[in-house]
Amino acid sequence: MEVRAVFLDRDGTIIEDVNYLNKIEDIKLLPYAKEGLTLLKNNGFKLVVVTNQSGIGRGYFSEEFVNKSHTIIDSMLGNIIDKFYFCPHTPYDNCLCRKPKTGMIDEAVKDLKIDITKSFVIGDKESDIELGLNAGITPILVETGYGKDVKNKTKAAKVFNNLYEVAKWICRKDFTE
Numbered sequence: 001m002e003v004r005a006v007f008l009d010r011d012g013t014i015i016e017d018v019n020y021l022n023k024i025e026d027i028k029l030l031p032y033a034k035e036g037l038t039l040l041k042n043n044g045f046k047l048v049v050v051t052n053q054s055g056i057g058r059g060y061f062s063e064e065f066v067n068k069s070h071t072i073i074d075s076m077l078g079n080i081i082d083k084f085y086f087c088p089h090t091p092y093d094n095c096l097c098r099k100p101k102t103g104m105i106d107e108a109v110k111d112l113k114i115d116i117t118k119s120f121v122i123g124d125k126e127s128d129i130e131l132g133l134n135a136g137i138t139p140i141l142v143e144t145g146y147g148k149d150v151k152n153k154t155k156a157a158k159v160f161n162n163l164y165e166v167a168k169w170i171c172r173k174d175f176t177e
Contacts, residue, residue, distance in 0.1 A: 008050070015073060020060050116136055129141055129155050
């Protein structure tokens with residue numbers, strides 16, 4: 001059976017981007033994020049969060065904090081995220097996992113047996129779009145977070161207002177092709 005997935009950026013795509021989230025009380029879902037992710041989940045997609053968390057490498061917060069925040073975000077979403085992956089490195093570490101490099105997606109594809117030809121990458125920054133292009137996965141930009149700032153110069157296949165609008169398009173596309 002083919003496993004379809006949606007790879008999602010976290011900050012600015014699912015939750016409000018507060019620039020180095022380091023307090024649990026600052027976690028706030030973006031409007032329509034839960035509805036969009038629930039629609040995708042109900043239509044058979046694995047939901048995989050891939051997020052750069054250089055605040056770990058910079059000493060702003062710990063891996064334990066990131067894991068705890070992911071547990072809380074998943075709970076706020078109704079426990080529908082299949083897996084969270086994060087890169088703890090700074091841009092200067094030259095690792096293989098920091099977006100737009102594909103290390104997190106490569107790991108998820110192996111762990112969850114994902115068919116990338118039936119999958120999507122969704123994010124609010126051009127690094128998310130480049131991640132999709134580098135991995136050979138259709139990239140989609142959302143105008144939440146930084147998306148409004150880059151929408152006129154993006155390489156994304158499509159641009160949508162929010163996760164719910166993307167989800168409706170993906171699910172319609174899925175049934176018509």
